[in-house]
Amino acid sequence: MTSLPRSTPAAQGVDANGIDAFVAALGRAPNIEPHGLMVLRHGHVVAERWWHPYGPGTPHLLYSLSKAFASTALGFAVAEGLVDLDxxxxxxxxxxxxxxxxxxxxxILVRHVASMTSGHAAETIDEAFGVGDGDLTLGLLLLPPERDPGTFFAYNQPCTNALSAIIERVSGTPLTEFLRPRLFEPLGIGQFGWSLDPVGREQGFSGLHLTTESVAKVGQFYLDGGSWQGKQLLPAEWVAEATRAHVDADKDGSDWGRGYGFQFWRSRHGYRGDGAYGQFMLVLPESDAVVAITSQSPDMEGLLDLAWTHLLPALTAGSGDSAGPAGPWPIEHPELARPAGDGRHMALAEATYRPGPANEIGSLESVRVRPGELVLDEGGELTAALGAPDRWTVTGPLATAYAWSGDRLLIDLIFVETPHRLHLRLDPATGTFAASWRTAPLAPVPLVALRMPH
Structure with a gap:
């Protein structure tokens, strides 16, 4: 995979102190957990960081940031005469x-589903799923819109699924294969996967997995008007059209009240793709900058507030000397918080635990602990290594950490190709466990499916 060029903050006119302040503020925020960060200015990476057990080579579920990639596929299809917006x-x-x-x-026109103006008054995903027998695009069309198409905005997942259906129909390939030669290969993006909907179509509205750097590359591609390394891949006219507001902005002061383009949000500064729990591709033309963030952050607006408070002033318009150290911003891999226990290092006795009170994962039938291993049975087994209690142990798409608290064994299981962390509280005295999510997956899928599809 081709990497973006690296530079020091000072060489690109960036105040490294502002980046430090942003990262420090993320660490203090109670509902923000960063997983990956990449800051670009003038096409160069000036800051990057991942929080272990997440890492630079790990793909991350983007949730609705996936929509920006469906929009990109639509742009290519329109440019090639495969799709007519009207x-x-x-x-x-x-x-x-x-x-x-x-x-x-x-x-309903193609441009209407691209801009979320199908005329439906609200989100239709649950109803569309039912009436369409799992086909969200069919369900969307079977649900009569309350308003005339093109006159009313409502964020609506089946609209984006319709783009996936159309592109698959006209190209004969799913979104990932359509984007592979047009976007992924030219940008050197080699790791990707897109989850399927119930009819076997790549979802479009969610489900894309990419690394943080791949998100940053596509942000730079948009900042450069659809150009990459001097070659125009996507018409600049499409980039401008996709990222302008197609619906009235509320101007309510938030970043969700500034208008919506073709699957892109306008922001208080620039525009963005974003996804649940804080997946962001911030494109800041006024600063010639891009910020890519992957995280588990229910407070998405709070995360953006911190970016505007600390990062935006650091991304000054000039290219001369900046404040802060002259050298590179340090590449560090701080650890995410592990289960908080009493510090005891007790041996793990082999035992099987059954669901007990306060268990939120109804499908989880048992949790088995044995020396060096954790096995979760949900009708099929999911196995992860259990290492020392004072560190994260990573096995493929899973990471574990544990601690003893009194007579309870606390285990956290992170699905590192997603934002999600599962808390397990095991009681050896009763042989029962309680399980809860820090943030629950938006779609009910088996635990074994919480990873990038292959």
Whole structure:
């Protein structure tokens, strides 16, 4: 995988003290847990950091930041004459024609689903799933919009799924294969996977897994108007169209009230793709900068507030000397917090635990502990190594850490290709366990599926 060029903050006119202040503020925030950070200015990486057990080579579930990549695929399809923004969605899926009788549904254009203006008054994913027998695009068309398409914005996952369906239909390939020669290979992005919906279509609205640096590369690609290393891959006109506001902005002061483009949000500064729990691709044309963040952060607006408070002033418009050290920003891998116990190093006795009170994972049938190993049975076994109690132990897409607290064994299991961490509290006296999420996955999937699809 080709890496982005590296530079010192000072050489690119960036105040390293501002980056330090941002990272320190992330560490103090109670509902923000950073996993990866990359800051670019003038096309150079000036700061990067990952919080162990996450690392630079680990793909991360992007949730709705995936939508920016569906938009990118649409841009290529439009440029190649495969898709017409002013054609109806139904025209690309003629097999559904006889079932779609509502005039508003029949008039939904490609540009409407791209801008979340299908006319539906609210999110339809659950209802669309039901009426479409798992096909979200069919479900969207079967649900009559409450408003005329193009006149009303509502964030609506099946709209993006419709883009996936259309691109797959006109190209004969899923989104990842469509993007491979057009985006991923030119940018040197070699690790990627996109989760499937119930009908076997890459979701579009969520499910893409990429490394933090891959997100940063695509942010730079957009900042450069669809150009990469001097070659125009995506028309600059598409980049401008996709990232401008297509719907009225509320101007309510938040970063979600500034308008919406083709699967991109306008921000208080620049524009962005974003996903649940703090997956961000911030593109800041006024600062010639890009910020890529992967995290587990329910307080997404709080994370952006910290970026605007600390990072934005550091990304000055000049290119001369900056404050702070003259050398490179230190590449460090601080550890995420481990289970808090009483510091005892007790041997792990082999035992099997059954669900007890306060168990939030109803499908988890048993937890088995044996020396050096943790086995979770959810109708199928998921196995992870258990190392020393004072560090994270990483085995593939899983990381574990444990501690004793009184007579309870506390184990945290991080699914490192996602934002998610599972807390286990085992009681040897009763042979029971309690399980809870720090942040629950947005879709109910088996634990073994919490990783990048292959």
């Amino acid at each position: 054609a109806t969605v139904l025209s690309y899926l003629p097999e559904h024609d006889a079932r779609i009788t509502d005039p508003r549904s029949r008039s």
